[in-house]
Amino acid sequence: MNLREKYGIPSNAVITIAGTVGVGKSTMTKALANALNFRTSFEKVDTNPYLDKFYDDFNKWSFHLQIYFLAERFKEQKRIFEYGGGFIQDRSIYEDTGIFAKMHYDQGTMDPVDFETYTNLFDAMVMTPYFPHPDLLIYLEGPIDDIIERIESRGRPMEQQTDKEYWYEMHRRYEDWIDNFNACPVLRLDINDYDLMKNPQTIETILERIGHFMEQTSHLRR
Ligand SMILES: Nc1ncnc2c1ncn2[C@@H]1O[C@H](COP(=O)(O)OP(=O)(O)O)[C@@H](O)[C@H]1O
Numbered sequence: 001m002n003l004r005e006k007y008g009i010p011s012n013a014v015i016t017i018a019g020t021v022g023v024g025k026s027t028m029t030k031a032l033a034n035a036l037n038f039r040t041s042f043e044k045v046d047t048n049p050y051l052d053k054f055y056d057d058f059n060k061w062s063f064h065l066q067i068y069f070l071a072e073r074f075k076e077q078k079r080i081f082e083y084g085g086g087f088i089q090d091r092s093i094y095e096d097t098g099i100f101a102k103m104h105y106d107q108g109t110m111d112p113v114d115f116e117t118y119t120n121l122f123d124a125m126v127m128t129p130y131f132p133h134p135d136l137l138i139y140l141e142g143p144i145d146d147i148i149e150r151i152e153s154r155g156r157p158m159e160q161q162t163d164k165e166y167w168y169e170m171h172r173r174y175e176d177w178i179d180n181f182n183a184c185p186v187l188r189l190d191i192n193d194y195d196l197m198k199n200p201q202t203i204e205t206i207l208e209r210i211g212h213f214m215e216q217t218s219h220l221r222r
């Protein structure tokens with residue numbers, strides 16, 4: 001029996017990993033996909049044509065970047081649907097609007113008209129009965145100072161050069177956002193309770209929690 005069967009995780013499950021920049025989403029996505037033999041859907045950072053420019057000048061590039069991310073994530077959503085599930089997704093589409101676009105709008109680095117245009121587009125594409133929500137959102141959380149250390153050591157210059165207050169503000173917003181999130185069931189994992197780098201076999205403890213949680217919430221799914 002494989003690990004997916006052992007922990008009763010459906011072969012067509014779609015699990016999305018959410019959490020602030022640097023918290024460990026990509027690492028978790030790879031580990032879970034590997035353990036479950038699922039496909040992955042990653043955010044492509046290296047080929048994003050706006051990300052560097054955005055970190056250089058938020059005002060100028062906020063709208064372009066959000067439209068780009070929305071298009072990319074929507075294409076990924078279509079791919080996941082076409083395969084019939086069995087995916088681990090690195091970051092949810094909900095964070096684009098609930099965290100990033102809103103934060104830049106509130107801080108004055110996204111024009112109000114652009115924000116409204118973006119929000120209308122997002123709602124028309126995503127907040128409809130036709131949009132398939134994930135079966136589970138795994139929310140990774142932890143102390144912001146530990147997360148900033150991870151951002152520093154990962155070494156993307158655009159992020160290293162960003163004022164730390166940006167990461168503090170984002171972290172605060174994530175805490176409020178997840179407390180009010182209800183588009184699908186949420187399993188919260190504290191990054192101090194597992195260490196996939198030092199101890200890769202802890203993935204099994206996480207699979208056990210996922211299986212148990214999915215069984216308990218099966219009545220809420222599509
Ligand atoms: N358990 C861990 N302990 C220490 N470092 C970690 C751990 N998990 C991830 N990292 C490191 O933290 C950095 C950010 O992780 P990553 O998975 O890229 O985060 P995200 O996708 O959320 O931005 C990477 O350099 C990664 O190797």
Ligand SMILES: Nc1ncnc2c1ncn2[C@H]1C[C@H](O)[C@@H](COP(=O)(O)O)O1
Nearest residue numbers: 020021022043045066069096100101159
């Ligand atoms: N919607 C977004 N708006 C602005 N910036 C974003 C958005 N989604 C992702 N990002 C940035 C944040 C990071 O610099 C990279 C990759 O995110 P990560 O959390 O490391 O996977 O893209």
